Amino acid sequence: MRNHVNHYKCPLCDMTCPLPSSLRNHMRFRHSEDRPFKCDYCDYSCKNLIDLRKHLDTHSKEPAYRCDFENCTFSARSLCSIKSHYRKVHEGDSEPRYRCHVCDKCFTRGNNLTVHLRKKHQFKWPSGHPRFRYKEHEDGYMRLQLVRYESVELTQQLLRQPPEGSSLGASLNESSLQGIILETVPGGPGPQEEAEEEEEGGGGEGTALSASQDTSSSVIHVVNQTSAQGEREIVYYVLSEAPGEPPPASEPCSGGVMEELQGVAEEPQVQMV
DNA sequence: CAGCAGGGGGCGT
């Protein structure tokens, strides 16, 4: 469990990770333009041998993969197509398992749930989170992972908070974690002003996303920060969690943090999950 | 238009 806490931050972006090796990999694949693996038949190149092999399959005329099941003639050009075929046809696993935590609609693939979340509920990716993660819940459904834990130390470092004056960063336990969640929805009173599109389809709009029964928490503060260079916006959510402890009324630790941030905060939003 | 599914690619584990 402790291993899932992210202690390391990429100096070039907002990505965080639990291990130095993860950071090294990230640097190589995310921030290097080196593409040593080149295709002989086209100008495709990539950073990874496995990806090159996958690509080479696309040059073969015959479908490179066949279904192993007896008497099954299904074939496809990608391994993932075969696997999804096998699961659906030969294992009877056709029930949609990806479930929207807002409206409970189910989908067969995470990809399609992603489209749904973005189009129907206006979900976005905060900086440093290039994609959604889906997590299996106790009921077997895959739902959007809303919280990513990072150590308090790292968060303070991210916020350029001087380490002294923190009475709380000393020990890392589950209750002293801060989370970054992957969602922000205007939802309500915002007087926006859609530059483009779009009439409401009938005013229905689930709005308010009151479907908050499952997440066991909590009010989250959102701060949009613009760096000195005016480049990246970081969306921090301070998760007041800890059912056992009273939530520190105004985050004694983040007093300085909030103070520092308020200078650059653009539009704080408060959101429940 | 919403959802499904196949193909192909990126990237974290």
Place this chain on the structure above:
DNA sequence: CGCCCCCTGCTGA
């Protein structure tokens, strides 16, 4: 490798 991305064509309300 596995998960998720985009793009795209198909299909059923």
